[in-house]
Amino acid sequence: MLSLKTTWTVSAALITLALAACGGEKAAPAAPAAASGAASSVSVDTEKKDIKIGTTVGDFGDMVKESIKPILEKEGYTVTLTEFTDYVTPNQALAEGAVDVNVFQHKPYFDSFIAEHKLDLVTGFQVPTAPLGLYPGKVASLNDVKEGSTVSVPNDPSNFARALVMLNELGWIKLKDNVDPLKASKADIAENIKKINLVEMEAANLPRSRQDVDFAIVNGNYAMSSGMKLTEALYQEPSYAYVNWGAFRTADKDSKWAQDVVNAYKSEEFKKYALVKFAGYKYPVEWNIANNGASGSGPAAPVAASTASAAQ
Template structure:
């Protein structure tokens, strides 16, 4: 083969290889772009929140929704007036996340109903409080006084612990405060008449009973104030949690939601709008708040 012909042959081969390489790189780029596009299209853009009416819904509307919309999400809010439907709606896929419950309630509910849901992060929570009804101070309690209390097991247990702390009744030694029931009452020296009601009915019950133990979110949504309480539970075991389906616990959208709830902007809003609440443990503020609440409750009980 002549040198000129050999040179042409090698040149053609080199050109073919170069074109093939460029084509391969272009194909790889196209494949990567397609994959990125598919990922973008598959990323969650709408988040459906479920809360009880009142403070938890207000938190979403006032702060969380705007923060998430800045990140490109669409936010929808569904508000409930009970403690049963939000978890069922979450498990059934009607919601992406719900915010209304403490962990003992979530644990009991998902076990009873066999739901594949899990806690995600804590949110500011109004404490359970004893509010005046027909009687306006703790020292007015008398034999046979009536007190309304939430009828779901976990919150009723909280009410019993509060009565025990007040000295209005005595629980059995060694009882689990998270699961206490009427069967765990050892003594009822004041013959308290405990009226069990749906939590949403408790604010209105004050006209018919001497005292009422009211869940914080329903107290606030009814226009009641934390400063009206005659006694508050000091425990932080009942700070509320967001809940999601277990499959979503590591999702990016949930990380973005949690980031919004733990942002400095949200903390400033919560401190101003929801003063007196118990805050997420992640904020590192509960020691001081707990000391203040316990001191206030002790002072009220001593009156």
């Protein structure tokens, strides 16, 4: 687990759940991690004018700094950004009140995390999301895959499942029939057709792994924050189930400031900015804009726009 730019302590039990689905302007004050199983009981101020947003490092933070913060400042708010370097702390920070809204996770991960830790959180809006992609490592083409090829993959359950689905789509492995694609695991591999050697590691380390493996399956936010280009991907997942969401404490979701945050992310100003800055991303479903990501190469290029809807 990489260290945070903020001073946090996270238990080993939480780390094992780390997702997929990304230094702040001002670090949130240090706070003890909430005990597992404890629901949030943070008091709310519906007239507040200071909004603390937590994101993972990279594109979601850039969206805040370059567009969302200026939009909210026009409405009279003071916006503080904290960028985290793991997928566990942002939900704990939100539940504890260290941040007011977080943006970093897809719905399958959110649902699993809050159920496991009994946090009183709710999703509020979708955000443009760089899709999971398979990138070249020591091998530059899908056609050059061979028996025993090494593929680095995210080690958290949610993104590991996505990686398996991608390898199944490529025809490199075969998953069992009727497997839930959101929960696929090693036990669901019916046949390892290409004898792929899966190298599991924390999602943030995947970009650096490319020099040591034949291929790397990298989360979009980490690909972008490490200087990789979406157009470098040899294959991208077509599903829209992993478009990421912003989340609030349930007690805050109907407050004026929370709705102003939602409106900022749904505004035409933000949409125009995102379509230029984040070309190739998967966009919120309600935008009705097809994915413009890399079309892939080789015999298993993905569909440009999936008909699958986002998980609700």
